[in-house]
Amino acid sequence: MRREHPCRCQxxxxxxxxxxxxxxxxxxxxxxxxxxxxxxxxxxxxxxxxNALMIEKTAHGEGAHKAEDETILFKQSGV
Known part of the structure; x- marks a missing residue:
């Protein structure tokens, strides 16, 4: 999930x-x-x-982004 920058930069x-x-x-x-x-x-x-629904889904791993390590995670998320 890409977080929105306060200045609305991409x-x-x-x-x-x-x-x-x-x-x-x-x-x-x-x-x-x-x-x-x-x-x-x-x-x-x-x-x-x-909200409560998002917390429940996250607890069960629904919609979670998974990667083998932090390098791959950062690359996949564009960081």
Whole structure:
């Protein structure tokens, strides 16, 4: 399952490009995000929580993505 980036980028490279256009390094972005969390006492992105049906299916392995090792898993998921 591909997770949606908060900036709606399709992948990490697009997010890197967007940060580069704003002249933000990854550490700068992380520092800004942590400051926002500390000041607002909340996470500045939407966090999706699985519903009861998804939790039950996951517990039984339904719809689970399986791979022999992490290298294959990352390759299959496009990471």
């Amino acid at each position: 992948n990490e490279e697009q997010c890197y490009g967007a940060r580069a256009e704003m002249r933000l390094s990854t550490p700068d972005y992380i520092r800004m995000a942590l400051i926002r969390v500390a000041e607002g006492r909340c996470i500045p992105v939407s966090v999706k929580v699985p």
